[in-house]
Amino acid sequence: MGDFNESVVLDAIRRVPEGLSRVELSALTGLSAQTVSNICRRLLNEGLAREGGTTSSGAGKPRRLLQVNAEARYAVGVHLDPAVVTLVVLDLLGKVVARAQQPTPEAAEPDPTLAGMSESINQLIADSGVPSDRILGLGIAAPGPVDVESGLVIAPPQLADWGRVPLRDYLAGATKLPVLLDKDVIAAAVAERWTGVAADTGNFLFFYLGTGSGMGLVVDDVVLRGFSGNAGEVGGVYAACTTSALVGEAIEEGVLGAEFKPAGPRDAEQSLRELCRRAAAGNVTAGEIIDRWAVRVGRGVVAAATLVDSEMIVFGGPIWPQLAERFLPVVRGIVESSPFVKKIHPTAVTTTGLGVDVGAIGAACLVLDQMLAVQPQSLLLG
Amino acid sequence: MGDFNESVVLDAIRRVPEGLSRVELSALTGLSAQTVSNICRRLLNEGLAREGGTTSSGAGKPRRLLQVNAEARYAVGVHLDPAVVTLVVLDLLGKVVARAQQPTPEAAEPDPTLAGMSESINQLIADSGVPSDRILGLGIAAPGPVDVESGLVIAPPQLADWGRVPLRDYLAGATKLPVLLDKDVIAAAVAERWTGVAADTGNFLFFYLGTGSGMGLVVDDVVLRGFSGNAGEVGGVYAACTTSALVGEAIEEGVLGAEFKPAGPRDAEQSLRELCRRAAAGNVTAGEIIDRWAVRVGRGVVAAATLVDSEMIVFGGPIWPQLAERFLPVVRGIVESSPFVKKIHPTAVTTTGLGVDVGAIGAACLVLDQMLAVQPQSLLLG
Numbered sequence: 001m002g003d004f005n006e007s008v009v010l011d012a013i014r015r016v017p018e019g020l021s022r023v024e025l026s027a028l029t030g031l032s033a034q035t036v037s038n039i040c041r042r043l044l045n046e047g048l049a050r051e052g053g054t055t056s057s058g059a060g061k062p063r064r065l066l067q068v069n070a071e072a073r074y075a076v077g078v079h080l081d082p083a084v085v086t087l088v089v090l091d092l093l094g095k096v097v098a099r100a101q102q103p104t105p106e107a108a109e110p111d112p113t114l115a116g117m118s119e120s121i122n123q124l125i126a127d128s129g130v131p132s133d134r135i136l137g138l139g140i141a142a143p144g145p146v147d148v149e150s151g152l153v154i155a156p157p158q159l160a161d162w163g164r165v166p167l168r169d170y171l172a173g174a175t176k177l178p179v180l181l182d183k184d185v186i187a188a189a190v191a192e193r194w195t196g197v198a199a200d201t202g203n204f205l206f207f208y209l210g211t212g213s214g215m216g217l218v219v220d221d222v223v224l225r226g227f228s229g230n231a232g233e234v235g236g237v238y239a240a241c242t243t244s245a246l247v248g249e250a251i252e253e254g255v256l257g258a259e260f261k262p263a264g265p266r267d268a269e270q271s272l273r274e275l276c277r278r279a280a281a282g283n284v285t286a287g288e289i290i291d292r293w294a295v296r297v298g299r300g301v302v303a304a305a306t307l308v309d310s311e312m313i314v315f316g317g318p319i320w321p322q323l324a325e326r327f328l329p330v331v332r333g334i335v336e337s338s339p340f341v342k343k344i345h346p347t348a349v350t351t352t353g354l355g356v357d358v359g360a361i362g363a364a365c366l367v368l369d370q371m372l373a374v375q376p377q378s379l380l381l382g
Numbered sequence: 383m384g385d386f387n388e389s390v391v392l393d394a395i396r397r398v399p400e401g402l403s404r405v406e407l408s409a410l411t412g413l414s415a416q417t418v419s420n421i422c423r424r425l426l427n428e429g430l431a432r433e434g435g436t437t438s439s440g441a442g443k444p445r446r447l448l449q450v451n452a453e454a455r456y457a458v459g460v461h462l463d464p465a466v467v468t469l470v471v472l473d474l475l476g477k478v479v480a481r482a483q484q485p486t487p488e489a490a491e492p493d494p495t496l497a498g499m500s501e502s503i504n505q506l507i508a509d510s511g512v513p514s515d516r517i518l519g520l521g522i523a524a525p526g527p528v529d530v531e532s533g534l535v536i537a538p539p540q541l542a543d544w545g546r547v548p549l550r551d552y553l554a555g556a557t558k559l560p561v562l563l564d565k566d567v568i569a570a571a572v573a574e575r576w577t578g579v580a581a582d583t584g585n586f587l588f589f590y591l592g593t594g595s596g597m598g599l600v601v602d603d604v605v606l607r608g609f610s611g612n613a614g615e616v617g618g619v620y621a622a623c624t625t626s627a628l629v630g631e632a633i634e635e636g637v638l639g640a641e642f643k644p645a646g647p648r649d650a651e652q653s654l655r656e657l658c659r660r661a662a663a664g665n666v667t668a669g670e671i672i673d674r675w676a677v678r679v680g681r682g683v684v685a686a687a688t689l690v691d692s693e694m695i696v697f698g699g700p701i702w703p704q705l706a707e708r709f710l711p712v713v714r715g716i717v718e719s720s721p722f723v724k725k726i727h728p729t730a731v732t733t734t735g736l737g738v739d740v741g742a743i744g745a746a747c748l749v750l751d752q753m754l755a756v757q758p759q760s761l762l763l764g
Contacts, residue, residue, distance in 0.1 A: 217690070219608055222604060224602060224691075226585055226690055228727055229691070231690050231691040234685075306616070307597065343537075
């Protein structure tokens with residue numbers, strides 16, 4: 001129970017950057033003054049917390065505030081998207097302190113990508129200047145489907161030649177760090193919960209738009225993983241919504257020339273950016289292709305939000321910035337006209353505050369979440 | 383922590399009807415021999431458990447087995463379907479010990495239904511012979527949408543004239559029992575988890591076919607409720623799948639005569655039964671209407687099962703017995719041909735073992751679940 005109560009206190013102070021007094025902590029957590037006092041001393045000794053000024057509200061003597069010591073621990077996150085690899089180092093409060101990005105090698109075999117990832121991770125850690133003994137671990141956000149138990153990526157649609165790749169164990173060997181792996185959309189949802197726009201709601205879904213699409217679901221304050229760790233797959237519904245399918249549509253309708261035909265995920269993303277530019281410049285057909293896509297996504301997302309009774313829908317992913325302006329009004333219109341939303345409760349539709357790095361930030365948050373968040377399930381015996 | 387560990391032991395023994403020895407309990411739960419011994423004494427004193435024979439496996443002296451005393455406590459469940467009200471009394475192992483059923487009054491106002499429900503509940507308890515001090519409480523399974531916090535039913539599509547009805551507080555007043563209310567599909571999922579075919583999986587969805595349709599979702603061993611307690615609504619997708627819409631289709635296509643036009647949910651259910659009989663007797667158009675419905679349900683259910691990564695899909699509800707024979711092969715075909723299912727893991731499609739009472743059994747299981755199941759969330763302080 002000691003560790004559990006420590007997590008409860010740490011979780012309380014990390015949510016209030018200016019800090020909380022011991023009296024406030026006791027009131028917030030339900031722990032006795034003596035227990036709070038002991039935990040605070042332990043957190044100070046471990047360097048996880050620090051004293052941060054005083055509060056002088058009320059008539060009593062000023063109370064010292066306990067704050068999270070953001071530089072006490074760090075987590076590394078790497079997001080493997082079929083088009084781009086993104087890496088970040090986060091501090092304990094979820095702030096990005098170092099970042100790198102590089103194109104995903106367009107090789108059929110995984111080896112160059114794996115080698116490039118491990119090299120970049122070690123380089124980023126060295127460049128960041130973070131002492132290695134303060135790094136809690138490495139999180140990986142991988143395209144689905146994954147085998148979470150074995151730490152495998154299973155032939156994602158855009159990297160189909162990969163077969164079953166032991167990504168987690170490879171990077172554990174190459175970096176000597178504890179490593180966690182989850183699907184990209186699940187990692188993104190963890191990021192939103194830990195440090196994003198959805199930090200204050202226990203019921204939201206994250207819609208990820210990248211080379212493929214998927215959803216990360218948080219219901220009743222729990223990130224859903226599902227039987228095989230692949231919750232959030234929308235492949236069946238959105239097969240027509242990969243970047244390459246959309247670019248194909250644009251070429252067929254003559255909006256893009258044949259030279260935009262993509263050879264791989266990176267090309268497809270570049271071509272899609274061009275489609276968005278032409279829509280923004282007034283090309284009607286280009287705009288219609290994007291709007292039809294927005295309608296399909298909007299219908300899918302409102303069905304999912306209704307099914308799990310979400311309070312908020314958050315959009316993000318590598319190609320979202322190009323799409324947001326046209327997508328948001330279309331999707332909001334569909335959500336607001338849903339009978340469920342009209343009858344039961346409003347549902348916010350918004351953009352991630354974490355930008356295109358949300359997958360990589362989520363990967364690092366997997367580590368923070370596992371090691372620091374309150375995990376009532378951990379109390380189950382066995 | 384005492385109550386929590388007691389729940390852990392009780393949960394372990396209720397899953398093994400022949401009983402467990404103290405040594406087995408210690409091994410299963412991770413609790414020390416001394417703690418297990420103390421808890422067993424407490425459970426015996428409270429009458430919740432009893433000694434049930436001995437096991438003589440191995441060389442040591444025979445060990446006495448601890449069993450749940452099924453008659454120690456009971457729970458009452460009532461399921462309000464727009465067409466029928468079903469009531470059950472369950473013992474501690476989830477066995478139905480008393481049951482009653484009556485048509486839902488076809489009045490526009492809720493008053494006759496509320497009065498009938500409370501009268502039937504009190505009558506059933508009296509008839510069951512169960513001592514009232516052994517009844518833990520009453521669970522209500524209500525058609526959605528509901529307001530779980532306030533215990534209200536909010537104008538369900540088939541009972542739209544009801545407005546906001548304080549069902550929970552009304553029945554609490556009329557029965558003097560502690561009362562819990564949840565949506566019917568959520569209650570059905572709790573029943574499957576507690577005592578049904580899905581008791582051994584932590585990831586399944588329950589598809590309920592009654593006057594309306596809905597899903598109960600269990601993901602990562604947790605029953606999903608959502609922001610407003612209305613998880614599982616499929617109204618948007620299945621508006622064309624109410625019994626009355628289907629009967630309307632059958633009348634339009636000349637399979638049923640105008641005399642089958644339903645005046646309310648009870649009529650619609652009767653007319654639907656007639657449609658099923660005609661399909662079974664070889665009427666091709668009747669069969670096609672049902673098969674098209676099965677395809678719509680199959681597509682919806684596979685999209686949902688993929689989204690939350692379910693291992694099993696369970697069908698049930700008042701009209702399921704009429705539909706199962708035609709529905710099961712169609713839905714299984716759709717599920718088995720899903721790219722996700724083919725690539726990631728098989729997904730079983732099956733019928734509830736709890737029959738048409740699954741909603742009422744689920745209502746009673748809400749009480750058993752709340753009072754007896756292991757609830758790690760309850761350990762969160764506050």
